[in-house]
Amino acid sequence: MFNFTYESPVAAPSYGYAWANAATSRSDNPSADYQAIAVNRGDGTRAGVTDKVLIQRYGVGVYHVIFEELAGLAEGLHGASHVKVNAYGTGADYCNVRSMSTYSDDRGRANVRCYDGNGNPKDTTFTSAYSSTVSR
Structure with a gap:
């Protein structure tokens, strides 16, 4: 299983991704190798942010996946936002996004x-990906 994402040449989207590889940990900040955030500043530039997915x-x-500097996740200000999650592994586990919201002034959750x-709640590793045409 994989996620395929492409970038439009017309508008630089904001995006974030992370691999949640500590299924039973109360709080995890994934390694920089397994997470990234890039924020569209609205002036044609994009700022990269590291170590900002919790x-x-x-x-x-x-679980809550918190994306630093990606507020507007639920509001969809001046564009569209989307979050996708996938259970990571070989079994029949699956994950879904129940809701999206703003968590403090500059974080999306x-x-x-x-x-x-069988549909029973389960701790599992997963990947998450956020994309948006929202600019900040």
Whole structure:
């Protein structure tokens, strides 16, 4: 399984991604090798931000993925925003985004739920990807 993302030559999108590889950890800041954020500043430039994705676990299969500097996740200001999550591994586990919201002034948050193949909540590793035409 893989995610394919391409960049439009017309507008530089904001984006972020992370691999949540610590399924049972209360709080995880993935290695810089497994996360990135780039923010469209609205003037044709894009700023890269590192070590700015935080994954928090609140219960079995319940996670928040917090993207620094990507507020507007839920508002969709001047554009469209989207978050996608996928369980990572070879089993039948799956994850979905339950909701998106702004978390403080400059952070976007995706509320993620993960399940086993029978629909029971399960702690699992997953990937998350955010993209938006929103500029800041």
